[in-house]
Amino acid sequence: MIKFLDLQAITMRHGDEIKAAVNRVIESGWFLQGNENKQFETNYAKYIGTESCVTVANGLDALKLILRGYKEMGVMQDGDEIIVPANTYIATILAITDNNLIPVLVEPTWDHLEINIDAIEKHITFKTKGVMIVHLYGRIAYNNKLGQICKKYDLKLIEDCAQSHGCAWHGVRTGALGDAAAHSFYPGKNLGALGDAGAVTTNDSKLAEIIRALANYGSHKKYVFKYVGINSRMAEIDAAVLNVKLKYLDEDNAQRQKLADYYYTHINNRLLILPTRIKDEYNVYHQFPVFCERRNELQEYLKKNGVQTLIHYPIPPHKQECYKAWNSRTYPITEMIHQQELSIPMNQVLTRPEAEIVVDVLNSFK
Ligand SMILES: *Cc1c(COP(=O)(O)O)cnc(C)c1O
Numbered sequence: 001m002i003k004f005l006d007l008q009a010i011t012m013r014h015g016d017e018i019k020a021a022v023n024r025v026i027e028s029g030w031f032l033q034g035n036e037n038k039q040f041e042t043n044y045a046k047y048i049g050t051e052s053c054v055t056v057a058n059g060l061d062a063l064k065l066i067l068r069g070y071k072e073m074g075v076m077q078d079g080d081e082i083i084v085p086a087n088t089y090i091a092t093i094l095a096i097t098d099n100n101l102i103p104v105l106v107e108p109t110w111d112h113l114e115i116n117i118d119a120i121e122k123h124i125t126f127k128t129k130g131v132m133i134v135h136l137y138g139r140i141a142y143n144n145k146l147g148q149i150c151k152k153y154d155l156k157l158i159e160d161c162a163q164s165h166g167c168a169w170h171g172v173r174t175g176a177l178g179d180a181a182a183h184s185f186y187p188g189k190n191l192g193a194l195g196d197a198g199a200v201t202t203n204d205s206k207l208a209e210i211i212r213a214l215a216n217y218g219s220h221k222k223y224v225f226k227y228v229g230i231n232s233r234m235a236e237i238d239a240a241v242l243n244v245k246l247k248y249l250d251e252d253n254a255q256r257q258k259l260a261d262y263y264y265t266h267i268n269n270r271l272l273i274l275p276t277r278i279k280d281e282y283n284v285y286h287q288f289p290v291f292c293e294r295r296n297e298l299q300e301y302l303k304k305n306g307v308q309t310l311i312h313y314p315i316p317p318h319k320q321e322c323y324k325a326w327n328s329r330t331y332p333i334t335e336m337i338h339q340q341e342l343s344i345p346m347n348q349v350l351t352r353p354e355a356e357i358v359v360d361v362l363n364s365f366k
Helices: 007-012 015-028 035-048 059-072 090-098 144-152 205-214 236-246 249-266 295-304 321-326 332-340 352-363
Strands: 052-056 081-085 102-106 128-134 156-160 180-184 198-202 219-221 288-291 341-344
Touching (some): 035 052, 035 198, 052 059, 052 205, 059 090, 059 180, 081 090, 090 102, 090 321, 128 144, 144 156, 249 352, 295 341, 295 352, 332 341
Parallel strands (some): 081 102, 081 128, 128 156, 156 180
Antiparallel strands (some): 180 198, 288 341
């Protein structure tokens, strides 16, 4: 069976170095808010190209804390609207509703799979305070027009970079394109820790300072509490592991890009649609989605022939039970994506012979 994602193989690629880093933390006896986190914040801010990086417990917290930070600053208030793609992982939407803000769902385009930037302006009201884009599947969700819209209407541009570590637009990395960005280091992401971990990157030092306090019980000074905060911190062990793995991120992404090139040149089954390649983007292929009207049958066929796949995602946010009030709405493109999407194996440890099998099985589906 060709695994969709072999986390053991991915970790063991740098196993000795990772184990040494973990050992170093164990022996130091210092497990939170230490040098490893400090180091990672410096390294990751430099990698992304922002002034600040604040480590937190996970990607969802990173998203939530950005919005919470803007509320503390008076930029946003309960009931304000945030424009967001209708096709995203639920966490993006949860972060908005958790802050008593209103997600305004905007359809993606079918060929781009990311929010339709040309449709954003007509959704802007007097309550709109921000646009939260998601660089889904490792693809860019930004263009210059979006930057101009946000400037014109004075909207905060927030990036969900949970799937886009290293992705760039004209040489500027995602995480440095907007006002603030959330990153997830969930083990299965392009840059993954040994458990949950996340970070915020921003050039807004005031926002960074507030988020740092919010994530630490609302305290910026020991035993003094300025905000009603939460506890959201990255373990030193995870920061140590990420300090090792960050060094190899570009190399890993290059491997993914080579595999994507191979897929684009060799998959030729007319029953499948591959995502359009976007000029000017540096795609880091967190996922390689293929689209098929008989998606479930295709998944079964691949499984029978030894290829494991995953669906990202089977049910769109507006059809989820947790957002019952939206269940009767229709977002046709979003729904089509959720009905037809299938993610095939895409990672830095898939071998050439394995890729050949994936392609052969895909091409023999009738
Ligand atoms: C993984 C993911 C998140 C959440 O990150 P966690 O670290 O799992 O909380 C948010 N948004 C998107 C698009 C994701 O893929």
